[in-house]
Amino acid sequence: MSDLVESAPILPSPTLAEPRGRVPATLADDAQLIAACRRGEARAMEMLYHQYKRRVFGMAHRIVGASDAEEVAQEVFVRVFRALANFRGDSALSTWIYRLTVNASLSHLAKRGRRQEVGDEALTELPAPPTTERDSALAARIEAALGRLPAGYRAILVLHDVEGLSHEECAAILECRVGTCKSQLHKARAKMRELLGPGVREERA
């Protein structure tokens, strides 16, 4: 027993994904908000915007990059408000908005025909500092590595790991099977490890 206790810290522990600071909206809340937005009530529209602005902007930022994030987020919100009349409630409002965001971001990338906006140098220029700034430097390296991933991997990593959504939610947003979603996440993380190189664990230690 003591053996196990002693050796336990060397093993990474499994944990469940946790939504990051999201207040889960109930279906009734969503329905009321949607109805008010459909009636064109300015306060309801602003409330919906504030409820989703960080998620939409954050996703767009991490998929299309900083320079185009505002443009894509703006496009998403305009689509949300314009299409809300046709929203049938087959999925949760959040799922629908995430789906619009992912689709808008991916088509934006396709339209621009852009490849990667972050070069290899961005990763190597950010060595792990030995001070308390470690976490923010690691965050910067992770953001830079995210920018170098294929867009589909970026989308699944942001949805599952950054936003803390379940595989079922990710699959509904990406319109794929749960199994596909899991295998994509596995490949995306492997690619990230490859891009970041060994030693991420020391940086977080």
Next chain:
Amino acid sequence: MSCTEIQRRLTAYLDGELDADRGSVVRGHLRECEACRLVARDEAALRDGLRTLPTLDPPPSLWAGVQAQLAAAEVADAKRPAWRRAVARWAPRAPRFAAGGLAAAAAITVLWWRAHRAPADDPSPSPSPVATLLAPVPATPAVPARGVTPAAGTDDVTADLTHDPERASTSYAQAADELVALATEARAQWSDERKVAFDTKLVELRATVDHVAEGRPRQRAWRELIRYLQGAVIRDEIALAGGAR
């Protein structure tokens, strides 16, 4: 279990998605294998790093931009003719209608094939209403055999119309009128050359409707007229969507 197998399951293990038995297998392997343990620790650190990435606040200008774009879109809506708004409303559903159309066409084909094959290798019973409708018109109108009541539930409006040329013509004329109204609205923006071509064709097709014999020939003429009008309205919408004129 090999290192490759273990590493394939690491993502699920770290996310707490493996059952107790499989989790125990992975844990047991990690206790003994230094290489896999390092990979697992890297992936756990990466996962935690991703989870704790800072939330990104949008610039304050985002909401103003959204409001401005919504206002611009609403002003554009107000200026669009009603028929374009109607087409825009229906356009997103077009694929579903197309799929429905394909399914219906497939069903009709199967029924037609079965109806025509029936005399040869299936001496059985009455053909379906749809097959009857599609079968070549007999020289004399089909009269139900005495004492045989029509099959229950065969309230097929199309079949009914086929046997009532007057009602069919009225329905076709109504559809054509609606399409002419749409085309007239769009016509204002056409070139003179296109207007002349449209008017000539329309007169020609309308004259055909009046001159052909009643029954199937007239219905065919109506359908041709309607197809032409649909084409004219849809072409205009496509040109508009593509920004060309």
